Amino acid sequence: MHILVTGGAGYIGSTTAALFLKAGHQVTIFDSLSRGHRPAIPEGARFVQGDLGDRGALNTLFQMGHFDAVAHFAALIEAGESMEKPALYFRANVAYSQGLLEAMLAHGVKRLVFSSTAAVYASKNAPLDEGDPYGPANVYGETKLMIETMIRWHAKRDGLKYCILRYFNACGATLDDQGRAVRGEAHQPETHLIPLTLQVPLGQREAIRIFGTDYPTADGTCIRDYVHVLDLAQAHVLALDALDERREMVYNLGNGRGYSVREVIDTARAVTGHPIPAIEAPRRPGDGATLVASAEKINDELGWTPRYPDLHSIIESAWRWHNSHPKGYREDGR
Numbered sequence: 001m002h003i004l005v006t007g008g009a010g011y012i013g014s015t016t017a018a019l020f021l022k023a024g025h026q027v028t029i030f031d032s033l034s035r036g037h038r039p040a041i042p043e044g045a046r047f048v049q050g051d052l053g054d055r056g057a058l059n060t061l062f063q064m065g066h067f068d069a070v071a072h073f074a075a076l077i078e079a080g081e082s083m084e085k086p087a088l089y090f091r092a093n094v095a096y097s098q099g100l101l102e103a104m105l106a107h108g109v110k111r112l113v114f115s116s117t118a119a120v121y122a123s124k125n126a127p128l129d130e131g132d133p134y135g136p137a138n139v140y141g142e143t144k145l146m147i148e149t150m151i152r153w154h155a156k157r158d159g160l161k162y163c164i165l166r167y168f169n170a171c172g173a174t175l176d177d178q179g180r181a182v183r184g185e186a187h188q189p190e191t192h193l194i195p196l197t198l199q200v201p202l203g204q205r206e207a208i209r210i211f212g213t214d215y216p217t218a219d220g221t222c223i224r225d226y227v228h229v230l231d232l233a234q235a236h237v238l239a240l241d242a243l244d245e246r247r248e249m250v251y252n253l254g255n256g257r258g259y260s261v262r263e264v265i266d267t268a269r270a271v272t273g274h275p276i277p278a279i280e281a282p283r284r285p286g287d288g289a290t291l292v293a294s295a296e297k298i299n300d301e302l303g304w305t306p307r308y309p310d311l312h313s314i315i316e317s318a319w320r321w322h323n324s325h326p327k328g329y330r331e332d333g334r
Contacts, residue, residue, distance in 0.1 A: 002026040003240070004067045004109075006052060006100065007074030008045065009036025011185050012115065012170055016071060016233040018042035018183070023237050028065055031074065037329035040183055052096040055103070062107040069111035069243070070104055071236055072097065075144075078191050079119065079286045082139035093143035098150055105158050111243045112151065112162040113236050118225070118252065120145040120166060123288030125216070130166075130250050130297055138286030152248075161247045163239035168225035168254035168293045169193075170232055172314040173321035184321030186328030193264055194226070194315060198322045201274035208276060210261050212283035217290060221261035225254035225292040228308035228317070238302045251302070254293020255309040264311070271315045 003020050007013040008029030013036070017027050027045040032052070041047050050057040052074050075093045076082070082089040104112065121128050122135025136142040154160045171194050173184035185195045197208045213220040235253050242249060259267075262278075269276045298304045308314060 001068040001240070002028070002066060004061070004065060004070045005029045005045075006070065006072050007031055007036065007115075009033055009038060009041050009047075010073055011040075011187070012167070012229055012232055013071070013073035014040035014042060015174055015183055015229045016073070016236045017045050018174070019233045019237050020071070020240075021045060028067070030061060035188065037186055039329045040186070052100060053092070055099055058099060058103040059106075062103050062109065067107075067109050069113070069240060070100070070109060071113045071115075071240070072100060073115045075115065077140065079138040079140045080191060080284055082143070083285045086139040089139050089143050093140075094146050094150075097147045101150060101154055101160075105154065105160065110158070110160050111240070112160060113239050113243075114147065114151060114162060114164045116144045116148055116164050116166045117141060118166050118168045118254070118291045118293060120148065121291065123290050125290050127256055127292045127294035128252065129294040130252055137288045140286075155248055161243050163243060163249040163251070165232075165235055165239060166250070166252050167232055168227050168252070168291060170229050171226045171318060172228040172230065172308060173317045174230060175317055175320065179320070181317065181321035181324050184318060184325065186325070186330070188328070188330075193261060194268070194318050195322060197265055197268045197276060198272065198319055200276045201272040202322060202326050204326070206277065207279045208265060209279050209281045210265075211281050212287060213280050214283075215289040217260055219260050219262045222287055223258040223260050223290040223292065225256065225258050226264070226311055226314055227254050227293075227306060228314050231306040231308055234307070235298065235302075235304050238304055242302055249301075251298035252293040252295050253298065253304075254295050255306050256293055256295055257309070258290060258292035259311055264315075267311050267315050268319075271312060271319050
C-alpha cells in the first residue's frame with residue numbers, strides 16, 4: 001500500500017512512517033519542515049517538501065502519488081500557543097485539513113488515519129472512554145474536534161473510510177538494537193513536560209516550572225496519561241490494516257494510568273540522578289486537571305496493547321535521546 005504521511009518529519013509522524021515501512025508499505029512524506037526535521041525522516045521514505053495550505057502543491061502531490069491511504073499528522077499542537085493565537089490554529093489545523101480532505105476525495109483516496117487528541121474531552125477524574133462528553137479546554141483541542149466532525153460528514157457523504165486516534169501524552173524515544181536513541185522529541189520551542197524537565201540535568205535551564213498546584217488532584221498538580229511514541233505508531237499500523245474491513249473507527253490511545261506533574265519530575269530525578277529543582281507557578285490557560293485514557297476499545301477490537309507502559313522506562317528512553325542529542329536534530333545543521 002502507498003501511504004501519504006502528512007507531517008512525517010515530526011515526532012510522531014516520522015516514528016509511524018518508519019513502522020509503515022517496516023510493515024512493507026510504500027511511504028511518501030509531505031512536510032513543510034516549519035516544525036519538523038529532515039533527519040527524522042526514515043530511510044526508504046520519499047520526501048516532498050511543501051505546505052498543507054498550498055492547494056496547488058497538494059493537487060500536484062496527489063496527481064503524482066497514486067496513494068492508497070493518508071495518515072494525517074500535520075498540525076500545530078501546542079495548547080498554550082493555541083490560546084494566544086487562535087486564528088493561526090483554526091487556519092493551520094482546520095482549514096488546511098479541509099483542503100487535504102478535498103484533495104483526497106478529488107483523487108479517489110478514501111482511507112484516512114487521523115491524528116487527534118485527548119484534548120477533545122472534558123476533564124474527568126476517571127479514565128476517559130470514547131463515549132465521554134466533549135469539552136475542549138483550549139483552542140488546540142477544539143480544532144481537532146472540528147476536524148473529526150469534518151471527517152465524519154465526508155464519510156457519510158463521500159464514502160470516506162477513517163480511523164480517528166485520540167492520543168494522550170506522547171513521549172519517549174526510539175532506540176536501535178544497540179540501545180542508542182535514533183528518534184525523539186525536538187520541538188522548537190519545547191513545551192512538553194518530560195523534555196523540559198530533562199533540560200535541567202542537561203544544563204539548559206536551571207529549574208522546571210510547575211504550572212498550578214491547586215488542582216483537585218492528590219498532590220495539586222495536573223494528571224496526564226503518558227504513552228510511548230512507538231506504541232502510538234503501532235496503533236496506526238493496526239488501524240490502517242483494519243480499514244480493509246471497517247469503515248469508521250474512533251479509539252483512545254493511552255496506558256490507562258495517570259501521573260501527576262510532580263510524579264513525572266520525581267521519576268526524571270531517579271532516571272538522571274539529578275536533583276532537578278522545581279518552581280511553583282500559577283496555572284496556565286487551557287490546562288485541564290485530569291486526562292487519563294481508557295484504551296479498552298482498541299484493545300478489544302484491534303488487539304492493541306502498550307508495550308512500553310512504565311513511566312520510568314519511557315523517561316529513560318527519552319533521557320538517552322536528549323543526552324545524546326542535546327540540541328535535537330539541529331546540531332547537525334539541518
